[in-house]
Amino acid sequence: MKVAVSSSGESLDSEIDLRFGRASYFLIVETDTLDFEVKPNEQNMDLPQGAGIQAGKTVVNCGVEAIITGNCGPKAYNVLESAGVKVVTGVNGTVKEVLEKFKKGELQYSVSANVEGHWV
16 A cells, blocks of 8 residues: 655654654555655744645655644645545654554544644
């Protein structure tokens, strides 16, 4: 399964970035092999608004089936849900740790955004 993980760095040992729209990076990971590609999110870091929507479009265009992140606001959640991308929120730890939990079925898909818009 191809998933995106919001990350503070460019490796599987990086900590999860708790912000979806303003995450430093997205690691696009094939969960079976842990092969991954790094997508910088610098274009959305300083946007006054709309960062979540733009980040959502970025990961949707990567063809992922799910996003794993700390927090996801309502506008970003709607973009992801509309594209059929499942969302997992409320996670922390390293990307690798979170992926292992995901593969074991220990993480639940979210049914809505877990923070209000413009969460920093």
